[in-house]
Amino acid sequence: MNLQLQDFEGPFDLLLHLVRVSKMDIYTINISDIIEQYLEFINSIDKFDIDASSEYLVISSELIHLKSKMLINKQMDEEEEDEEYSIKSEEDLREKLIEYERYKSMTDTFRTLEENRQDYFTKLPENLKNYVEEKVVNSDVSVDDLVNAFLEMQRRINFQKPITTKVTRKEFSVKERISEIRNLLKSRKRLEFTELFEDIVTKENIVVTFLSLLDMSKNKEITIKQDKIFSTIVIESM
Amino acid sequence: MKLLGVLEGLLFVVGDEGVTLKEICSTLEIDESTARSLLTELKSEYENENRGIKISFLGETFKLTTKKEHKEYYQKLVTTKEAVLSQAQLEVLAIIAYNEPITRIEIDEIRGISSAYVVKKLLSRDLIRVVGKSELPGKPNLYRTTREFLDCFGLSSINDLPDLVVTKDDEEKNLFSKKEEIEELV
Numbered sequence: 001m002n003l004q005l006q007d008f009e010g011p012f013d014l015l016l017h018l019v020r021v022s023k024m025d026i027y028t029i030n031i032s033d034i035i036e037q038y039l040e041f042i043n044s045i046d047k048f049d050i051d052a053s054s055e056y057l058v059i060s061s062e063l064i065h066l067k068s069k070m071l072i073n074k075q076m077d078e079e080e081e082d083e084e085y086s087i088k089s090e091e092d093l094r095e096k097l098i099e100y101e102r103y104k105s106m107t108d109t110f111r112t113l114e115e116n117r118q119d120y121f122t123k124l125p126e127n128l129k130n131y132v133e134e135k136v137v138n139s140d141v142s143v144d145d146l147v148n149a150f151l152e153m154q155r156r157i158n159f160q161k162p163i164t165t166k167v168t169r170k171e172f173s174v175k176e177r178i179s180e181i182r183n184l185l186k187s188r189k190r191l192e193f194t195e196l197f198e199d200i201v202t203k204e205n206i207v208v209t210f211l212s213l214l215d216m217s218k219n220k221e222i223t224i225k226q227d228k229i230f231s232t233i234v235i236e237s238m
Numbered sequence: 239m240k241l242l243g244v245l246e247g248l249l250f251v252v253g254d255e256g257v258t259l260k261e262i263c264s265t266l267e268i269d270e271s272t273a274r275s276l277l278t279e280l281k282s283e284y285e286n287e288n289r290g291i292k293i294s295f296l297g298e299t300f301k302l303t304t305k306k307e308h309k310e311y312y313q314k315l316v317t318t319k320e321a322v323l324s325q326a327q328l329e330v331l332a333i334i335a336y337n338e339p340i341t342r343i344e345i346d347e348i349r350g351i352s353s354a355y356v357v358k359k360l361l362s363r364d365l366i367r368v369v370g371k372s373e374l375p376g377k378p379n380l381y382r383t384t385r386e387f388l389d390c391f392g393l394s395s396i397n398d399l400p401d402l403v404v405t406k407d408d409e410e411k412n413l414f415s416k417k418e419e420i421e422e423l424v
Contacts, residue, residue: 010351107328117392122254
């Protein structure tokens with residue numbers, strides 16, 4: 001029989017096929033025989049398309065690992081668990097194959113249901129767009145209203161402009177910020193991370209505040225806690 | 239105005255999107271028991287062999303469909319056969335249907351192969367939808383089947399899913415629990 005990888009839906013499908021071909025039951029089959037056959041099959045494929053079949057290779061390496069483990073474990077304790085491998089034991093592989101077969105065997109039923117459904121037809125919904133009442137804009141406005149609105153807007157924009165603009169550059173040091181945070185913690189014990197950034201607008205100050213926190217944490221002055229991902233970060237003095 | 243006619247028109251208008259019992263009630267301004275009896279009345283009228291349509295309850299909605307026994311006539315009109323679902327798509331749908339809500343990683347684990355492409359395909363066909371995010375690391379999407387999925391397989395509701403094949407393990411477990419029950423009785 002000449003089989004191609006394309007004939008299978010994945011490595012589990014291939015393994016199940018090998019079980020079936022060997023005329024054995026998944027519950028009683030010798031796992032190392034099946035591993036042997038799987039590896040043989042993978043090796044026999046002449047043009048191995050690495051992109052299309054990387055998953056087969058992953059399972060290959062898992063199976064090789066499992067097989068070597070099975071050999072060693074005959075003398076050793078069974079208890080050793082390998083977190084890095086998804087197939088943990090002979091039993092595990094068996095269970096995974098059984099689980100996969102459960103769903104695979106359902107697909108025939110679904111296929112039949114799908115075919116039966118094509119014995120009768122439905123039509124697309126009617127287009128009721130013409131009946132949707134459009135919101136009518138109150139047309140009681142004139143060009144003057146528009147001009148006035150524009151003038152009003154310009155007036156407001158003028159207000160927003162600062163009357164005099166003076167640029168001062170204030171140096172903001174980590175040392176200063178640390179003592180600020182210290183003072184805050186003296187009165188409050190607990191601070192939320194975001195509070196510290198509330199009044200800060202410049203990039204420089206954000207960086208300084210962040211550095212201060214890191215520095216204080218390093219010096220074991222404060223603890224920084226977060227209960228779960230994306231929740232509030234809480235800062236407490238030690 | 240005879241409401242039976244309005245109901246028939248309503249079913250025509252909604253087409254394959256179908257209409258729920260609640261929607262019938264609010265559109266016709268009637269209560270549920272009236273809606274139910276109207277549906278039964280219309281249903282029995284359609285049962286007459288001189289009528290070409292019937293009311294089906296598919297994907298939790300009522301909709302008008304043609305009759306099965308007339309299929310050979312209509313199939314002459316169908317030039318291309320509707321695209322059927324692939325083996326991979328059926329596998330993924332089955333896994334989602336029996337385990338919903340489920341993440342893509344969990345589907346991959348059962349199949350032993352990445353299902354990313356298949357999931358995308360099923361999403362675009364409206365057979366599955368994202369219903370939220372899991373609490374697992376990375377907050378992956380959770381998927382569920384849709385009403386369209388139920389309709390696609392001629393199912394009224396998710397309770398109509400065919401029973402999942404029982405494995406030997408389950409049988410043993412069942413036997414075990416039954417034994418316990420019997421022991422308790424004794």
